[in-house]
Amino acid sequence: MAKVLDRGGILLAVFFGIVMYFGGGFAYLALMLGFFVLAMFVTRYEHEIKREMGLYEHERGWENVWSNGILPAILVVISPITGPVPFICAVSAVTADKFGSEIGVLESDDPISLFNLKPTKPGTSGAVSKIGTIASLAGACSIGLIAIFLFRMTPSQALIVGFAGFAGSIVDSIFGVFEERGLGTKGTTNFICSVSGALIGYYLIQ
Numbered sequence: 001m002a003k004v005l006d007r008g009g010i011l012l013a014v015f016f017g018i019v020m021y022f023g024g025g026f027a028y029l030a031l032m033l034g035f036f037v038l039a040m041f042v043t044r045y046e047h048e049i050k051r052e053m054g055l056y057e058h059e060r061g062w063e064n065v066w067s068n069g070i071l072p073a074i075l076v077v078i079s080p081i082t083g084p085v086p087f088i089c090a091v092s093a094v095t096a097d098k099f100g101s102e103i104g105v106l107e108s109d110d111p112i113s114l115f116n117l118k119p120t121k122p123g124t125s126g127a128v129s130k131i132g133t134i135a136s137l138a139g140a141c142s143i144g145l146i147a148i149f150l151f152r153m154t155p156s157q158a159l160i161v162g163f164a165g166f167a168g169s170i171v172d173s174i175f176g177v178f179e180e181r182g183l184g185t186k187g188t189t190n191f192i193c194s195v196s197g198a199l200i201g202y203y204l205i206q
Contacts, residue, residue, distance in 0.1 A: 005060050005061075005065065006060070006061050006062075008061055008062035009060050009061050009062050009064065009065045011062070012062045012065045012066060012069070013036075013065050013069070016032070016065070016069040016070075016072075016073045017029055017032070017033075019073045019076060019077065020032055020072070020073060020076045023073075023076040023077045023079070024076040024079050024084070024087070027084075027150040027151055028076050028079070028084070028087060030146075030150055031087075031088065031091055031143065031146060031147065031150055031151075032069070032072060032091060034091075034142075034143065034146045035068075035091050035094065035095050035098075035143065038095055038098070038099075038139065038142060039095070039098045042098060042099050042102040042103055042135075042139070043098075043102055045102065045103065046106055049106060050102075050105060050106075053105065053122060053123070054123075063187050064186075064187070064190075066187065067186070067187035067188070067190035067191050068094045068190055068194070070191065071090050071191060071194040071195060071198065072087055072090050072091055072094075072194065075087040075090055075198060082202065084151050085161075085201050085202055085205045086198040086199070086201060086202045087198070088143065088144075088147045088151065088153075088161055088201065089161055089164040089165060089168070089197045089198050089200065089201025089202065089205075090168075090194040090195070090197050090198040090201075091143050091165075091194075092139075092140045092143035092144060092161050092162065092164060092165025092166075092168070092197055092201070093140070093164065093165040093167075093168025093169060093172070093193050093194050093196060093197025093198070094168075094190060094193060094194050094197075095139040095140060095142065095143050095165060096136040096137065096139045096140035096165040096166050096168060096169035096193075096197075097136065097139075097168070097169045097172045097190065097193050098139060099132075099135040099136050099138060099139030099140075100128075100132040100133065100135050100136035100139070100169055100173075101123075101132070102135075103131060103132060103135035104122075104128070104129040104131055104132020104133070104135060104136075105122040105123050105132075106131065107122075107129045107130065107131040107132065109129065109130075110122065110129075111124065111127035111128055111129040111132065112127060112128055112129070113126060113127045113177070114126050114127065114128065114173060114174060114176075114177050115177045115180070115181075124180060125176035125177070125179045125180040125186070125189065126173060126174070126175075126176035126177030126178075126179065126180045127173070127176070128173050136166055136169040136170075137162065137166045139165070139169075140161070140162045140163070140164075140165030140166040140168075140169065140197075141158075141159070141161075141162035141165075141166075143161060143162070143165060144157075144158035144159060144160075144161035144162040144165070145158060147161055157205055160201065160204050160205050161201060161205075163200075163204070164197050164198075164200040164201035164204060165197050165201075167196065167197065167200050168193045168194065168195075168196040168197025168198075168200065169193060169197075171192060171193060171196040172189055172190070172192065172193035172196070175188075175189045175192050175193075176189055
C-alpha cells in the first residue's frame with residue numbers, strides 16, 4: 001500500500017475502511033477493497049510506458065482517497081435507508097473512471113476532446129478514446145460481478161450496476177471538460193462521477 005498511497009492517503013483509507021466495516025459489514029469493505037486491488041492493477045499496467053509519457057502516478061495522496069471514498073463511505077452509513085445499491089454503483093463508477101483513464105492513455109491514437117471533438121494529447125481531462133471507453137465498461141462490470149458474490153445480486157442487477165458505473169464515467173468525462181478549463185479539480189470530477197453512478201443505479205434498481 002505504501003507504494004500506491006502516501007502517508008495521508010493510507011490513514012484516510014484505513015479510516016474509510018473502518019467506517020465501511022462497522023457501518024455496513026464485511027461485504028461493503030470487501031467491495032471497496034476489490035476496487036483498490038483493481039485500481040492498483042490498472043495503475044501498474046504498462047507503467048513504464050506511462051512513466052515515459054509523464055502520466056504515471058505511482059503514489060496517490062489523501063485528496064485522491066477522499067474524492068473516491070467519501071461518497072461510498074456516506075452511502076454505507078445510510079445503507080439501512082437506501083440499501084446497498086447506491087454504494088455498489090458509486091464504486092462501479094469510480095472503478096470505470098479508473099480503468100478508462102489508466103488504460104485509455106495507452107491507445108496509439110490520440111483521444112478525442114468532448115469540448116471540440118478534436119484529437120488532443122493523452123491524459124487530457126474531458127477526452128475519450130476507444131480503448132478507454134471499453135476499459136471503463138469492463139471496470140464497471142467487474143464491480144457488478146463481484147457484487148453477485150458479496151451482495152447476492154442477480155446477473156441482471158449486476159449488468160445494471162455495470163451500466164450505471166459506465167454512465168457515471170461518461171459524466172466524469174463531460175465534467176472533465178470544465179476541469180481542463182480550471183473549473184473544478186480531478187477530485188471534484190471524481191466525486192461527481194461517483195454521485196452520478198449512485199443516482200443512476202438507485203433509479204434503475206428498485
